[in-house]
Amino acid sequence: MTAPDTQTPSTTAVVDGVVWDFGNVLIRWDPLPAIAAGIGDADARAFLESYDFGSWNYAQDAGRTWAQALTVLENEAPEWIAAGAAYVDNFPLSLLGPVPGTHDLVRELAAAGFPQLGLTNWSAELYPHAPATYDVIGLLREVVVSGEVCLAKPDPAIYRLVAERAGIPLERLAFVDDSVANVAAAAALGMQAFQFTGAEQLRRDLLALGLPVTAL
Numbered sequence: 001m002t003a004p005d006t007q008t009p010s011t012t013a014v015v016d017g018v019v020w021d022f023g024n025v026l027i028r029w030d031p032l033p034a035i036a037a038g039i040g041d042a043d044a045r046a047f048l049e050s051y052d053f054g055s056w057n058y059a060q061d062a063g064r065t066w067a068q069a070l071t072v073l074e075n076e077a078p079e080w081i082a083a084g085a086a087y088v089d090n091f092p093l094s095l096l097g098p099v100p101g102t103h104d105l106v107r108e109l110a111a112a113g114f115p116q117l118g119l120t121n122w123s124a125e126l127y128p129h130a131p132a133t134y135d136v137i138g139l140l141r142e143v144v145v146s147g148e149v150c151l152a153k154p155d156p157a158i159y160r161l162v163a164e165r166a167g168i169p170l171e172r173l174a175f176v177d178d179s180v181a182n183v184a185a186a187a188a189l190g191m192q193a194f195q196f197t198g199a200e201q202l203r204r205d206l207l208a209l210g211l212p213v214t215a216l
Contacts, residue, residue, distance in 0.1 A: 013210040015192050017115035017168045020140065021153075021177035022122065025196045026103065027134060028096035031057070037093050038086020047083040056084075060123035063150030091126050095133060101199020103136045105206065105213055110139040112212035118143035119162045119175070121152045141166070153177070154185035174209060176202060 023029040031053065035044035047053070060069050066088050073084040087094070109116055118140045122130065124147035131137045144162045146152040151161065163170045171190035177183050178196045186193035194205050206213050 013114075013212075015174045015209055015211070016172040017117060017166050017174070018109060018206070018211070019117045019119050019162055019166075019173050019175045019191075020102075020106070021175075021179070021182065021196070022118060022120035022130060022137075024099060024178045025176055026099055026106070026118075026136065027130065028099055029094055030096055031087055031094050033096070034090040034092075034094040035083050035086045037090040039083050044083065044086075047080050051077055051080055051083075057123075058121070058152065060125075061121040061146045062152040063124070063147055066123065066125055088126070092129055092133070095129060098134065098136070099199070102196075102202070103134075105199060105203060106136050106139055108213045109206075109211065114212055115166065115168065116140045117162055117166050118145075119153065119158065120144070121146045123147040153179070153182040156185060156189055159186055159189050159191065174206070174211075 020026055032044055032048065035047060039047070056069065056073065060066060070081065070084050070088075074081045106116060116139065118137065120127070120130075120143065122145050124145060127145045127147060137143065142165050144158065144165060146158060149158065149161060151158040153159070159170060159175075163173060166173065174192040174194065175183070175186040176194050176196050177186070180195060183193045183195045192209060194202060196202060200216060203213055203216060207215060
């Protein structure tokens, strides 16, 4: 994915690029509404409480197909096959809109010509919903989608891949993610890693790195 022509970043910045996670950093995500659309709210909640949805979903993020995932679910917990199918069929309902404030930061950095990339754990089959719905993704120079490369955070290899794609050393990249494990893995590789808790704090963090965003 190609962004508009960019300018040379500020020489006073601590880093030369920002790498964004997507889910609950740029895009609010919750699987419940998608599942509930197919089987009802109560059963959807029961599914998420009784089955390890996170681990099951993570395998798709790492490259497993949804057809394979539904076969696994049918073998492991056949009572929930309709729930799994509902999530896939109604996936757009799990995308709940922009995370408040972060799209503004992406736009400010893009306007200043500061390099930005995406690094998202997302299945290859469902990822196209993201750029089709959120035009801010088009401001990123490139997006590394875990399901497309069959690697998922916090595997160190995927961080090295995004640095390679960026043409910027890991230690010159800032990384933003809501997951403690993903942030810790990035920090261990030398990235300037920030756990996302809200856009106001992140704005302060980026300002402290010397990045071209405005103070509130």
